[in-house]
Structures are given as structure tokens and as C-alpha cells.
Amino acid sequence: MPQRPIDAIDRRILRELQDHAKLTNVELAARVGLSPSPCLSRVRALEGDGVIAGYVALVRPETLGLGISVFIQIALERQVERALETFETRMAQYPEVMECYLMTGDSDYLIRVVVRDMAALERFIVQQLSKIPGVANIKSSFALKQVKYKTALPLEG
Helix, strand or coil, X not given: CCCCXXXXXXXXXXXHHHHCCCCCHHHHHHHHCCCHHHHHHHHHHHHHCCCCCCCCCCCCHHHHCCXXXXXXXXXXXXXXXXXXXXXXXXXHHCCCEEEEEECCCCCCEEEEEEECCHHHHHHHHHHHHHHCCCEEEEEEEECCCCCCCCCCCCCCC
């Protein structure tokens, strides 16, 4: 949680960095209407407060041969703390798992997996996912087309 309120200038900084993380501090300062020194101080404060969690390069999966995106719903035999911890620990170990959510509703977890081909998906489901203790049911849905994908959070104001 931020240690200080996020004001309009912080929001402008965040908006710019979400869209252009490679901006130099001088470029960023010019875009948000600050001089470089106060701009850098604000960015460092946002990083220190945990508002900015990190910086990444977004790589298009198909350029690495990872053309299949699959959403998998997983139901556990029982939703007890140990089973949840075991499942979540295992998900953190698999590089093909891009996202993992504890859910309400019919399934306990929803994961998004990217793989090269059907054989890789089969290996993941049969050799890894189905062998996790407590997994009772696995349902897969293939993404036919990515209609919208974004990483930038909406910023009010």
C-alpha cells in the first residue's frame, strides 16, 4: 500500500510509465510537466511504496512459437488450506502458467497457459497438472483469438 496519497502528478507519471517504461527520466519529466529531479524523486517514491512493482519487456508469444493460449479451470477435491497451498506452490513452478487465480463459482482455480502445440499442452495436463495432489477436475478452453490484451491499469483523474 502506498505510504502517501497518489496525486494527479503521480497518476500522470504512472500513465506514462505504463505506456512507455523505457522513457528516460528527462523525457518522463517533460511529459508530466516536472523538472527531472522532482520527477525522479516521485518515481523512486512510487517504487519504494510498492505502487510500481517492476518493469518488464512484453514479448509477443507467437514470436517464440507459443501460439496456443489455453484457459484451464481446476476443481480441487476439497478446498482446504493445505490443498490450496500445494496447488499454488506448483503453479508458481511452471513457466507455461502465465496467470493463476483462486476463484468463486464452479471451479477453484482458473489458469492461463501458453504452449507451443497440442503435444505440449497434453504433457502439461497429463504429466504435471493432473498429478498435483487434490486435483479433482480439469476443464480446458482454447482462446481462438485475442480480442483485447493490456497491462496498463485504468487511472482515474
